[in-house]
Amino acid sequence: MADSGCNRGVSSSYRFSGPFVVRLLGTGLVAVGALVLVLVALVVLLGLPAAVLGVGVVLAVLAVLALGLVARRGAAVVRLDETGYRIRYVRGAGVRQAAWKQVEDAAAATIEGERCVVLRLRDGRTSTVPVGVLAVRPEVFVEDLREHLNRGHGYRAVPRRTPSPPA
Secondary structure: OOOOOOOOOOOEEEOEOHHHHHHHHHHHHHHHHHHHHHHHHHHHHHOOOHHHHHHHHHHHHHHHHHHHHHHHHOOOOEEEOOOEEEEOOOOOOEOOEEEHHHEEEEEEEEEOOEEEEEEEEOOOOEEEEEHHHEOOOHHHHHHHHHHHHHHHOOOOOOOOOOOOOOO
C-alpha cells in the first residue's frame, strides 16, 4: 500500500481492516433482522396482508445483498497523494480533505480509546484518522503519511549513510 520515497506522484489508498468490516456487517445484519421481526409483529398484530411481509422480506434480502457488495468493494477510507489527503467514511474525522501545504503538523493521539493520527491545519482545524480500523499496521501508515507530508512541504529525504566499520 505504501509508496517508497522514490515513487513521486504515487498515491496511497487505505481501506478498512477485515475485522472492522465484519463488525459493521454484523451490526447491519442484526438491524435488518430486527426490522423483519418488527414487520412480522405488525403483520400479526394488525392483521396486515401477507404480501406486506413478503415485500418486507424481499427488501431485507436486497439490503443484505447491498451490505455484502459494499463490504466486498472495500472503498478507500484514506487516500494520500502528491497534493494532499482525503478521508471518507470516518465519523468525527473533522476536515475530510486538505492540501499538504495546509497541514501544520501531525501528532499521535488516543481518542475514546482508539489510536489516532491528528493532522492539525494552519487555520486551527483538525483531521483525525483512527489507525486501528485501517487494513495496514499503524507504523506503515504513519511512515507513508510522513513521507507524503514531507514531500508536500518540499522537504527532500536525506540519504542514510551506512556507518563504516571500525578499522
